[in-house]
Amino acid sequence: MESVALDRLDRRLVHALKVDGRASFARIGAVLGVSDQTVARRYARLRSSGGLRVVGVPEWYGMEQWFFRLRSTPDAAAPIAEALARRTDTYWVHLVSGGSEVLCSTRPDTRASRDALLLGKLPRTPRITDFTAYQLLRGYEPDPALFVHRLGGGLDPDEVDALRQPPPVDPPHTAPDAADRAILAVLGRDGRAGHAELAGAAGCSESTARRRLDALRASGQVRFDIDLVNDLIEIDTTAMIFLSVLPNQLFAAADELIRHHPVNFAAAVTGPTNLIASISCPDARALYEYLGGPIGRLPGVTGYETAPSVRVLKRHGQLG
Structure with a gap:
């Protein structure tokens, strides 16, 4: 990865993409108070450095993880x-x-x-x-507004609200068809791929590709996230936490856990532990303070295990 330092505008742009990875540069520029050309240049710089990528994450009824x-x-x-x-x-x-x-x-x-x-x-x-x-x-995803704590600066709540997409409706009880899957495959590599590229992959017109993408988003069958290299925001320690929670406290513990600033995502799962989370901290001391503080105060937790990451080989479907 090319060495890149994030200034205030970069951090605000990254936060905007966290809120809506498909937002147009014009819309982002209006929120940030800069031109769409400035947003496009900043994004191209961060993406070409290898430090930032927008990805489409497929999710549909009946899909297992x-x-x-x-x-x-x-x-x-x-x-x-x-x-x-x-x-x-x-x-x-x-x-x-x-x-x-x-x-x-x-x-x-x-x-x-x-x-x-x-x-x-x-x-x-x-x-x-x-x-x-x-x-x-x-699965539990943190509110994009909380990402400001990870960045050390970003959008204020009103700016986040200006970029939010409407919540998805209930997804259809059928999996996407072949054309939709082709679109999703492209978005998994580049969440900001243009409609022409999506149309080429799906074998349809650009207007049809746009309608299909809009339908996938509205039904919650695809959401957009960012893949941000930890070095850009001075994150040194990442880990998975496996928590054992009393069954009658599982919902409350999960709802509170996902609001913790270090948490990337959380999930209620089957198996020997019933709640897991991915976390990122500036260093080992910050991890220690998190485990001894917020984790220890979660309702119903009877024990936990931590597995620190030493190497990422794949993230968001792409080789690291």
């Missing part, structure tokens, strides 16, 4: 992580816990592809000593 936690012999963890990162159905892959453990998220398109990995490939992989699968039951 799983988290895998793999322990292996020390010499096998990195090759296993690299092999998982090369798979098209994995979304992120981290090498954690000193390099002897792999965490992986997968979004299988079909039950057959899920079973091929869950029941076939992973159990037969040599040198895996322990394997735990967690199915995501409900």
Whole structure:
């Protein structure tokens, strides 16, 4: 990644894209008080540096998401992580816990592809000593307004509200068709891809591609996020936390957890622990203070385990 320092305008632009990754440069410029050309230049600089990317994240009715936690012999963890990162159905892959453990998220398109990995490939992989699968039951995304704390400066609440998209309606009880999936595949690589590129992938006109994208967004079948390299915002320590929460306190704990500033996302899951979260902190001391403070005050928590990340091999569906 090219070395880039974020000034105040850069941070405000990044925050704007966190609120709505598909917002036009003109709309962002109006909120930031600069021209659309200035926004376009700033975005091109950050994107070409490799530090910032907008991604489309598919989500539809019946789509499953799983988290895998793999322990292996020390010499096998990195090759296993690299092999998982090369798979098209994995979304992120981290090498954690000193390099002897792999965490992986997968979004299988079909039950057959899920079973091929869950029941076939992973159990037969040599040198895996322990394997735990967690199915995501409900995911929690932080309010974009909270991202200002991560950036160390950004938009004020009124500016965030000016960029917010309307909440999605209930998604249809059918998966996207082939054309929609082609559009989603392009958006997974570049969330700001133009309608001409989307139309080319889907084999339709630009106006049809625009209507399809609008329908996918309105139904909640795709949302947009940013992939921001931690070095740009002085984040040194990332980790996964696995929490055990009393069943009657799970909803309250999840709702409070997702409002914590270090939390990237959280999920209620099946498995030996029922709530997991990805967190980012400036350093190990900040992680310690977070674990001993806000985490300890969550309702119903009976225990937790922390797995610090030492290497990211894949994030948002793209190799790191």
